[in-house]
Amino acid sequence: MRIIFDEKNKVFLLHTENTTYGLAVVDDRYVEHLYYGARIEDTDIRYLLREDEAPFTPSVNKRETGAFLDCAPMEYPETGMGDYRESAFCVRSMAGYRASELAYEGYEIEDGKPELRGLPATWGSPEDCMTLKVFLRDSLLGIKVTLLYSIFRGLDAVVRSVLVENEGSEPFYLEKVLSACVDMDDRGFEVLGLFGSWARERHIQRMPLGYGRQNIASVKGESSHQEHPFLALVTPETTQESGEVYAMNFVYSGNFIAQVEKSQFNSVRMLMGIHPEGFTWKLEPGEQFTAPEVVMVYSGQGLGNMTRTFHDLYREHLIRSPYLHEKRPILINNWEATYFDFDEKKLLEIAKDASELGIEMLVMDDGWFGKRSLDDSSLGDWYVNEEKIRGGLHTLVENVKKLGMKFGIWIEPEMISPESELYRKHPDWAIQIPGRDITQSRAQYVLDFSRDEVVDGVYEMIAEVLRSADISYVKWDMNRQLATLGSCALPPDRQGELFHRYMLGVYRMQERLITDFPHLLLENCSGGGARFDAGMLYYSPQIWCSDDTDAIERLAIQEGTALIYPVSAMGAHVSVCPNHTVGRTTPFETRGDVALLGTFGYELDITKLSEEEKEQVKSQVENYHKYNDLIREGDYYRLASAAENRYYDSWMIVEKDKSRALLFCVHVLAEANAKSRFLRLSGLDPEKRYLVEGKAYTGRTLMHAGLRIPAVFGDFKSRLIEIKEAPLL
Numbered sequence: 112m113r114i115i116f117d118e119k120n121k122v123f124l125l126h127t128e129n130t131t132y133g134l135a136v137v138d139d140r141y142v143e144h145l146y147y148g149a150r151i152e153d154t155d156i157r158y159l160l161r162e163d164e165a166p167f168t169p170s171v172n173k174r175e176t177g178a179f180l181d182c183a184p185m186e187y188p189e190t191g192m193g194d195y196r197e198s199a200f201c202v203r204s205m206a207g208y209r210a211s212e213l214a215y216e217g218y219e220i221e222d223g224k225p226e227l228r229g230l231p232a233t234w235g236s237p238e239d240c241m242t243l244k245v246f247l248r249d250s251l252l253g254i255k256v257t258l259l260y261s262i263f264r265g266l267d268a269v270v271r272s273v274l275v276e277n278e279g280s281e282p283f284y285l286e287k288v289l290s291a292c293v294d295m296d297d298r299g300f301e302v303l304g305l306f307g308s309w310a311r312e313r314h315i316q317r318m319p320l321g322y323g324r325q326n327i328a329s330v331k332g333e334s335s336h337q338e339h340p341f342l343a344l345v346t347p348e349t350t351q352e353s354g355e356v357y358a359m360n361f362v363y364s365g366n367f368i369a370q371v372e373k374s375q376f377n378s379v380r381m382l383m384g385i386h387p388e389g390f391t392w393k394l395e396p397g398e399q400f401t402a403p404e405v406v407m408v409y410s411g412q413g414l415g416n417m418t419r420t421f422h423d424l425y426r427e428h429l430i431r432s433p434y435l436h437e438k439r440p441i442l443i444n445n446w447e448a449t450y451f452d453f454d455e456k457k458l459l460e461i462a463k464d465a466s467e468l469g470i471e472m473l474v475m476d477d478g479w480f481g482k483r484s485l486d487d488s489s490l491g492d493w494y495v496n497e498e499k500i501r502g503g504l505h506t507l508v509e510n511v512k513k514l515g516m517k518f519g520i521w522i523e524p525e526m527i528s529p530e531s532e533l534y535r536k537h538p539d540w541a542i543q544i545p546g547r548d549i550t551q552s553r554a555q556y557v558l559d560f561s562r563d564e565v566v567d568g569v570y571e572m573i574a575e576v577l578r579s580a581d582i583s584y585v586k587w588d589m590n591r592q593l594a595t596l597g598s599c600a601l602p603p604d605r606q607g608e609l610f611h612r613y614m615l616g617v618y619r620m621q622e623r624l625i626t627d628f629p630h631l632l633l634e635n636c637s638g639g640g641a642r643f644d645a646g647m648l649y650y651s652p653q654i655w656c657s658d659d660t661d662a663i664e665r666l667a668i669q670e671g672t673a674l675i676y677p678v679s680a681m682g683a684h685v686s687v688c689p690n691h692t693v694g695r696t697t698p699f700e701t702r703g704d705v706a707l708l709g710t711f712g713y714e715l716d717i718t719k720l721s722e723e724e725k726e727q728v729k730s731q732v733e734n735y736h737k738y739n740d741l742i743r744e745g746d747y748y749r750l751a752s753a754a755e756n757r758y759y760d761s762w763m764i765v766e767k768d769k770s771r772a773l774l775f776c777v778h779v780l781a782e783a784n785a786k787s788r789f790l791r792l793s794g795l796d797p798e799k800r801y802l803v804e805g806k807a808y809t810g811r812t813l814m815h816a817g818l819r820i821p822a823v824f825g826d827f828k829s830r831l832i833e834i835k836e837a838p839l840l
Contacts, residue, residue, distance in 0.1 A: 231649030253279020289384025332593025519584030683709025
């Protein structure tokens, strides 16, 4: 880990363990991207900028600045001066002009990493990370822009953000402040992203990169079910083990854009940041705007190496929860068991049976508050419905604790029902445009979390509930997107700030929640997986992966999620069959094996299980306790994808010291007249000997020759295979 500046060549190099990120100052004015890839040591590499080729730099070509700007690999490209590719920065002056010229002014290199005030962000001590600050200035408008780059010891990641300060005498309007841009030559890249919909989130899609612009984006007020704040460029031959990968992931939970553009000169511009649609920010003199950060990862050893870099970075430098390195309690949620039809008696019946099988926490889902018996009322009325929970919440929780279990609760703080006491009292607290009907979704409106009084008012109601009983866990849900965008508290020229201010309010409330209740296990959720992103992981160590709990659909969802995020963050449960979302019936064992990859729990009425199924619950609970330390802390390797081959799915988790591994195999569809399959393992020490089902093999044999997996009769069957280092003879 090292950051250097070569004064003679005007070159910055950021060295991680195995990669180098380089930028250079041109004509003492422009900051250009120089290099990103495998680690190099030379600093005399300005030849990569092609400065001796037409159109030449402005100091040489005195008559043609526009052609230079339209092809130079700009580190932070702007709007309005002649670069016609997608910009990263656009400002509108009070006179109405959209143009800026950010000239290089200087730099600082410091140990550690500054906080991004009000935003989720990676963190680190002065011993384990370093930061480069590059200062740019537009003297006409009084704009100071600071480009931030942080690197971490032992991790091949570069984390970027941008600070914008108004040092002038009058306001200006920010219309675009993206967080990262990389310009480089095309190498036949393909674009890899994560796409889907409700109940089928984050499916991996790979497509050729053509001329023009391809983007992945959300303007829904959340990172969304449909598209994900992740973008990777991969060389055509890239697999799990080989090929080059350039990846970006946004540490933010609201509107985003991730875009790649191939230009007329076969250069590629890759950008990521807050989506400019619907965004403006008025920056008064003396004020500062902070852009959320982007995590960039380069891998020269395929997608698997990229994945493990993201996992380690997020476990070591993003997630802060005290539960990060702890077993999470095995929970049972009553939602698919009862929906709204429950009372304290039914909950205690579930808790009693669950406790006898080793389940450790009961979570009471939607329907416990206000007058809520369907999803058409009472959001915002955060007090216990004692007609349903007779004796009150404290009594229920104490009775659950007597069974040896912890207690959790579901909330949806960001929403308000038109049919609620809170809406009747504060109709202006809903996001709305005067004179227009508010767009309803699920019979609910969205609260204006850009306003401190709204955040504080809702928080105090929920905090009072949490103080009233011994509650160990909160599931924070968000079940609709934002629409009819308007705030009763913002002036006309600041309405474009609502999306981002809303997100800052969500972050502010979650920060307050985990500060005031430091031992609370917070799980984020958004109609399932619509806000499974790095921003949310800063506040909660786990996120509900999808409302679709079908084990077979979960294979693709969890594969896409684990491409970036630690498996310990994936909320995954065993549910009843036929599955409530797709109607599929899968073996109970398979449901348990697939859920074991995540946080693990149950989403069913356990009182209705057969004796055989209850015995399988005991076995699954035993497996959780046996393997969770390995699954939570180990390295993830993807071996096969049913999304690609249709027939089988496989992955493994390997202990950091290579002493132990757990292999997961799911046979999705049976094949007629099929032979056994040789599955090549990954991540083992080639020189160690390992015991696999009573036989010893070297890691080299298991990785190159493979392990024989017998053909299976029937669909949807799974196997867990433990692999242990063999004792020395």
